[in-house]
Amino acid sequence: MQTARSNPELLNFESFEQITSLPEYRPNNPLTHENYRQILGWYHFVEKQCCCVQRASGTLCGTPHNHVWVAKLKDGTVTILGADCANDKFGADSTVFKDISLAMNARREKERADKVRSLVEQSTHFENELRAAIVRVRQARMQLDEFLSSVGHEFRRRIVNMAKTGNASVVIEGVKVRYDQKSGKNTPETSIIKHTLGVLDGLSAIDYQQFLRLTVEMEHIKAAFVEARTSTRVNRAIKAKLGYHIEQCEPALVQAEQLVGVVTRFFRNQAWLYCFFTDDRSERARLAKRAMNESGIEGSRDQAKAWLTQREHELCRELGVDRIRLCR
Numbered sequence: 001m002q003t004a005r006s007n008p009e010l011l012n013f014e015s016f017e018q019i020t021s022l023p024e025y026r027p028n029n030p031l032t033h034e035n036y037r038q039i040l041g042w043y044h045f046v047e048k049q050c051c052c053v054q055r056a057s058g059t060l061c062g063t064p065h066n067h068v069w070v071a072k073l074k075d076g077t078v079t080i081l082g083a084d085c086a087n088d089k090f091g092a093d094s095t096v097f098k099d100i101s102l103a104m105n106a107r108r109e110k111e112r113a114d115k116v117r118s119l120v121e122q123s124t125h126f127e128n129e130l131r132a133a134i135v136r137v138r139q140a141r142m143q144l145d146e147f148l149s150s151v152g153h154e155f156r157r158r159i160v161n162m163a164k165t166g167n168a169s170v171v172i173e174g175v176k177v178r179y180d181q182k183s184g185k186n187t188p189e190t191s192i193i194k195h196t197l198g199v200l201d202g203l204s205a206i207d208y209q210q211f212l213r214l215t216v217e218m219e220h221i222k223a224a225f226v227e228a229r230t231s232t233r234v235n236r237a238i239k240a241k242l243g244y245h246i247e248q249c250e251p252a253l254v255q256a257e258q259l260v261g262v263v264t265r266f267f268r269n270q271a272w273l274y275c276f277f278t279d280d281r282s283e284r285a286r287l288a289k290r291a292m293n294e295s296g297i298e299g300s301r302d303q304a305k306a307w308l309t310q311r312e313h314e315l316c317r318e319l320g321v322d323r324i325r326l327c328r
């Protein structure tokens, strides 16, 4: 029996007229399990067309469908059936359904191959895009690395930890000390309030692996383009492998842009928030200098320390506490 397996060249009908103009086409031509021969192709209609699968009662299914399969019957005539009707009316074990599954696979394969072919036709363009994206991703990673190494271990450890947990809130503790006058013993009573200073943007940038993964992937895709463009003889397996990489091209370029965007957002964070990440004196001084510069004041590291102390005093007044400590 002839089935889609032996006839993979399925037709993609572009209009209903293309089907009705087939000399073998008959309107309202009943399709049954017994008279079915093969799938000829498919069509996606703008207006719905009625399915010609014959029900047990003898009437036609008649359900209107946008997506239909065109089938040839044993008597040589042609009819149409709705996309889902083969499974509903004939069951998953039927030849019709199996042929449709094969046809769908063949169709997906064809669409994939067409897509890969069209990408390969623009190979030079995509190779350039990939090359530029790889440079941008590397630059973003280096900028990030430079910043993290310029502060210190404590800060780096803390921010990596935050990125891992995905908690981007910068929280501090305000400490208020009260002395109990009544008892006369002067025992201090400490109360603590938690205060969210701000929320970091683009925190997910702090994951080095993603830069590496994406760069390696883009290198593979670029190499696949070069190979597809320059090789004269490639076997089926190599073609499939190249196709697999090439079809990842556009998603990878989108990912690269997103990643660079996340890094840009990360660098918009105020260094003022970072001043509450670490107890380390020199790291804090570096961050304070950065924060002070951001607020438009130039000066030495010592001036930055004084500036931070001043800002902390202001914050204590705002929060009504005696001092501020890091929240871990």
Ligand SMILES: [Zn+2]
Pocket (backbone or CB within 6 Å): 051, 052, 053, 061, 062, 063, 081, 082, 085
């Ligand atoms: Zn139907």
